[in-house]
Structures are given as structure tokens and as C-alpha cells.
Amino acid sequence: MSQVPDLTVEFAGIRLSNPVIAASGTFGYGEEFERFADLRRIGGICVKGTSARPIDGNLPPRLYPTPSGMLNSIGLENVGVDAFIRDKMPYLRNAGCAVFVNVFGFTEDEYAEVVEKLNACAGIAGYELNISCPNTKHGGMIFGQNASSTERLTRLVKKRARRPVIVKLSPNVTDISELARAAEDGGADALTVANTFLAMAIDTDTFKPRIHTITGGLSGPAIRPLTLRMVYQCTRAVKIPVIGLGGIARAEDAVEYFLAGASAIQVGTASFYDPRAPLGVLDDLGKFLKKKGLSSIRNLVGQMQQ
Template sequence: MVSATESSRDPRLAVEVAGIRFHNPILTASGCCGYGLEFEPLFDLSRIGGICTKGLSAKPLQGNPPPRIQETPAGMLNAIGLQNIGARAFMEQKLPRLRDYDVRVLTNVFGYTVDDYVEAIHMLNDGDGIDGYELNISCPNVKEGGLIIGNDPRAAAEVTEAVKRVAKRPVIVKLSPNISDVAGMARALESAGADALSLINTLVGVSIDIHTRRPRIANVTGGLSGPAIRPVAVRMVWQAAGAVKIPLVGIGGIATAEDAVEFLIAGATAVQIGTASFYDPLATVKAVDGLSAYLDKTGVASVSELTGSIDLSPPPRGH
């Protein structure tokens, strides 16, 4: 496969997040792209802006027993349980092949304790070809008192500060949507040194089989993703954009270029496509092409002009 060259790229799509230059704002979302290489038979990985890997932990994780997913209206619940090969195996088995492509690589990092995150980051610091880290802080267990890191600004800030002390690369912190004060959380993370924020992770849900009365997912609760959550995600990006100066990466039900543009207008600098890749494996590359088409059609000079361009003036009469 011939790799996408600089000349074949649309320079109007280039963006910068946390000091990382992406040749377009379309990234894969963690947990919805494996380690990126799974897409090799389908498209040239250099065509998309970035790959955000499946959550990596210091040690391999087995994940949850099946069933792990349930389709829901315009979306799905999942409780995969972060099954992953571990940071070490990722660097040995996957990263060398990702370096064949001109695509930015973000490793999503997951832990149960502050020490877990630090240990994984220490390992990944040695990885050649990693451009940045995305911290998954939506996990339900921490060392002190069983708090959920992602729901508590102080715990989230503590993890962020600890990671920032050791990380040799920019750190993007991924927000949980299962919080009431988005602005407060975003500010706490910015103060803790986060280079950027990505949002949103999945919304916690439950689906029950009314015949057996059993939960449809073995873990009982699962994370809701897909088009169903898009308006929630756009709202949270917009709220975070009003609260912090660091760049935002929008995530949540994005399936097309038009969806991506909505997040940019709300305040995102880049976006991640997740669940859509399950049912449309070429969704990311289609969105890249669709963004160029959108700029052609609207006459907007570049995607970065869209960021935060929401018009909050009163709507015209008759609407």
C-alpha cells in the first residue's frame, strides 16, 4: 500500500493539539480501533490524523466475562473491561509496525491507582513512535476510599499531576461524562498541568432482558456510546471550551465529517471517531475527505477557523 504523501494531503485540515501536529483532526477513539493495525487491510493509516490506542495498563488485563456488549437505540453498551496486552507488549509487538505510517500515535493509559498510571507511563516513555498520552480516568477504583477518579476533580488532578511529573510527552486527559460540573473538572485538570482534554468517555447505562430479568451485560453496567450520546458530548465540549484555554478533543457518537464539524464549532480542535468504526470501518477516512468537501462548499479557509465558532446570538425570527 502506498502511504499518503504530504502533497496528497489537504493543508487546510492540519491542527495542533498539546504541541502535537496532526495532519488532520480525525483520530480513532480508544477502545474502538484496537492498536490501529487492525485497520491496515482497509486503509492507509497515514490518511488519518492520529490513532488513540486501546487502553493500555502496565500489566496485561483479562477483561470482563462475556456478554460484553448490547446494542441500544442509536448506540451500544459495552463493558469490555479493558482487556489489553499491556504496555510492554504493545511497544514490542505493535509500535514498530505503527512507525511505518505517518500518523500520530496517542497511547491511552489506564490504571487502578496513581502508581499504576505512573508505572505505565514510565514504560511507555521508552517507546519510540509515541507522540502523546491520553489518560483514561474513568475507572471505578482508586487506592483511597473507592472514589472514582474521573468523578472527583481532586483525584483526577492528583493523577494528572503525578503523570505530568514523569511523562516525557504531552498528556491529554479524557473526561468522564458522568459528572455534574464539567467546567469545574476541566479547570481542575488544566491547573494540574493537562496539556489538553478529550471528552467524552461513555455514559454509564444498564440494559435488562425483560424475559429472563437478567442484565444483558455480564458486568451489569456498561458504557453507552454511539450517535445516541452525541448531543451530550457536544454540550460538554461546549461547556469545557468556556472554562479552559487548553485544546479539546471531541468524542461521542461522531460518525461523519458533519458530526466532526459540530464538535469543532462547539470548541474542539480535533475529534475522535469510535463506535462508528464498528459499523463503518472506513468512517475515519471518509470523515477526512468529508472535511475537505465541507471547506470547499462553505469557503471556510481551514478547520481551525471552525474551532469555538459557535454563534450564540438570538436565532432569526420565524425559527
Template sequence: MDLSVEIAGLRLRNPVLAAAGTFGYGVEFEDIVEIARLGGIVTKGLSCEPRSGNAGLRLFETSAGMLNSIGVQNMGIPAFLETRLPRLRRLGVLVIVNVYGESVEEYVRAVEMLNEGEGIAAYEINASCPNTRAGGELFASDPAPLAQLTAAVKAVTRRPIWIKLSPNVTRIGELARAAEAAGADALSLVNTFLGMAIDVHTRRPRFANRIAGLSGPAIKPLAVRLVYEAHQAVGLPIIGLGGIASGEDAVEFLLAGASAIQVGTANFWDPKATESVLRGLEKFCRQRGIPAVRLLTGALENAPPGESEPPV
């Protein structure tokens, strides 16, 4: 069975990647997961300078989900290039670097700095961080700044650009089209949903920023819908994510139109979740005689349930 997929000229051995911010810089999972077997890993969001992240509580579990307010804590691009990238190269996995900035100029500078690093397959531009004022609200919901950012990083990049979109929008198609028109090579969706938790005893918001990002199984149906709508709107390959924890979850995203998927929050309760999603996906295809996983992308039956027999 052929598990390989292609994303904007990049061949992945399978469509299962680890999601940004939930898999460290990759090397932390070296002894836990057979990283070379994955389709790829996406690093924690990296910025030009190190960032210490947000004050106060950073993670809070909810029913079927998790709120986070990390604030893009990271070691900065120079330290990553020097200490982590050489180790990642030895692991033999496709490395996608998640990029964060607070202005177009900062994203451009970040990409220029990363261009110097050997062994990076693509950049995933986090244009949708819910936990920082600048990089979040500015690009997440307005097609014009999103297009400006996309065009600016595209102008300097040596590598494919995946634009990671926010789910906190009314019309995802407009943002997807704006990124496509500005030169994006692929789209990743979704980032976390804006959420909030309150401690009823103290009557205070749990997070210093008040608003945090919701992820995990709770958001899966919302994310599948957004991937579906984005796939209807653009011809770009889509990397789908949001609550994926099993092979069948992954299949849902592929049928909705994704060409590859990422596993995020599931890594927090099962550090081997990427491997089990991959095994589950493989089993799903094998049991149904599906010769190539890429045949699942967008292969949604249009008839509503009950009107026709689904394929077995």
C-alpha cells in the same frame, strides 16, 4: 485548504483521529484504512500488565447506540512496545497511547514504561473508564483525585498528556479546570455514558457488571454539550468525541470548541468511518470556502436561531 491543527505543540495533519478501544492497536486496520492519512490514532487502553477484561457479554446494541463492558482487555505495555509499536511506526501515523491504571502509582508506572517506546506522540490518560471499579469511579467525578492523577503523570512524562474525562458528572467545568490546573496539556471528552440493559425474559441485567458504557450516535448531543461547557471553562485544546459518524458531526464538535475529534463506535458498523468523516469535513470546508479547518474551533454563532442569518 489547510486541514492541519495543533494540539499542545503537536501538529496533526488533520483533526480526525480514531478513538481508543474502537480501532484495536491500529495495525488491525492497516488493510482497510489509509491510516497515514488520518490525523492520528489512539490505541486501545494499555496497562502495565495484560488484562483479560470482564466476564460475560461485552457488547450490546441499543437503538442508535452501543453498550460495552470490555474492562480494558489489553496485551499489556511490554508486549505493545515490542510487537505493535514498531509496526505502527512504519505506518507513518501519529500514535497516541491510551493509558489505564487502577491507582495513581500504576498510571505513573505505565507512563514510565511507555516513555521507553520510540514513536509515541502523546498519552491519553483514561481517567474515566466506566467498566472497572478502580480506574473509573475514583478519578471520573472528583476534581481532587483527578488533579492528583494529572500532576503525577505530568511529573514523569516525556510527552504531552491528554486527560480523557468522564461525561458522568454534573459539572464538567470543575473537572476540566482541575485537570488544567494540575498540568494537563489537552482534554479528550467524552468517554462512555453509564447505562444499563435488562433482559425482560430472564429479568436479569445483560452485563455481568450490570452497568456498562453507552456510546454511538445516541450520545452525540450530550457530548457536544459537554465539549461546549468544557471549552467555556478552560483554555486547553479539546479533543471531542461521542457519536461522530459524519463530517458534519465533526463540524458540530469543532464549533462547540473542539480542536480535533475522534471517531469511535462508527468504526464498528463502518470500518472506514474515519476516512469518510475526514472526507466529509474536507468537503464541508471546501464548499464554504473555509481556508483552514482550525477556524471552525469554537466559532459558534451566539445568536439563537432565527435572530440572525447564519454564515454560509
């Protein structure tokens, strides 16, 4: 009987049963997907962005399907950190997978406030610092497009955090390697690469934008070659681990990211049209390794041949 491939991964001092993480903003707080997917089977879940106070989000329309992806402008809608700790964490604490909390703020002090409150909450594996969300007119984007502010914010949060800090980078920059190095210099334990691309669509019947805020974030298969390139660049620019994100819907998509150097991956937009997408990627990833005669997922990381 052939040996079952080892899918365990470790990055930033965090050990996961497998490298598949449900991406922030696409899997709610986990409980919404309970009847579709066994959360105990995935490596982790990164909950939707959490702020110091509740946010209602943007007016509709907020989502629009594109030929090979999705345009969104949710506006960082969330219950706020206090309600998250009180109402969401009791379930997540017993979900059976690693829990990462995506954190954002409109000022440096708000980032620090959220992290300090989360520090006292048990059951959290790490913080994903959102400095890159393009679907709001104020807030994190200004931090994520400037190397000095990225480094400063990362250092501030790292000093307050009692858990690993993962910085989620914006792709809407000239040189993502520069931002990766800035986050590393600020003390980041790992990176998530990357968030959505700023984009737009117009209705040719009404002459109006497809989403209320005119522009939003493009995700899905359309961006995969772009974010894959960025993961490759970042893994060569920094020494800290990189989590790959962007257009992953199949095991083969994930394998590309591992070959480019990613230590783990996140499944995002695919969960909107298939709630079991993270599990599908996980199951087929194991099959892929067996087919290739590989004993561990770690045999793939950074092994692109030239």
C-alpha cells in the same frame, strides 16, 4: 481550480495532518484495520487502554447494540505495557499517523509505571490519561469523578511524562467544567471530552441484564448532544485544547464539535459498523469546507453563532 482546504491542526505542541483521530478502544492497535483503512490518511490513532500488566477483560456478553448506540463492558482488556512496546509499537511506529497511547492504572503508581516505560519508546506523540472508564468495577473511575484526585493524578503523571498529557474526562459527573479545570490545574496539555455514559439494558424475555457486568458504557449517536454540550462547557472553562468525542459518524457531526470549540475530534463507535468511518468523516470534512468556502479547518473552531 479551487484551493484544497487546509486540514492540519496543532494542539499541545502536536501537529497532525488532519483533526480526525481513531478513538481508544474502537480501533485496536491499528493493524487490525489495515485492510480496511489507510492509517497514513488519518490524523492519528489512540490505541486501546494500556496498563502495567495484561488484563483479560470482562466475561461475555460484553457488547449490546442499543437503538441509537452501543452498550459495552469490555473491561479494559489489553496486552499490558511491556507486550505493547515489544509487539505493537514496531507496527505503529511505521503506521504513518500520530500515535497516542491511552494509559490507565488501578493506583497512582501504576499510572506512573506505565508512562515511565512508554517514555523510553520512540514513535509516540502523546499520552491520553484514562481517568474515566465506566466499564470496570475498580480503577480509573474514582479518579475521574473527584476534582482533587483528578488534579493530583494529572500532576503526578505530568511530572513523569516526557510527552504531552491529554486527560480523558468522564461524563458521569455533576459538573464536567470542574473536572476540566482540575485537570488543567494539574498540568494537562489537553482534554478529551468525553468518555461513555454509565448505562444498562435488560432482556425482557430472560429478565437478565444484556451485559454480564449489568452496567456498561453507552456510546454512539445517542450521546452526541450530551458530549457536544460538555465540549462547549469545557472550552469555555479552560484555556487548554479540547478534543471532542461522542457519536461522531459523519462530517457534519464533527463540524458541530469544531463550532463548539473542539480543536480535534475522535471517531469511536462508528468504526464498529464501518471500519472506514474515520476516513469517511475526513473525506467529507474536506468537501464541507470547500462547499462553505473555508480555507482551513481552523476557521470553524469556536465559531458557533448566537
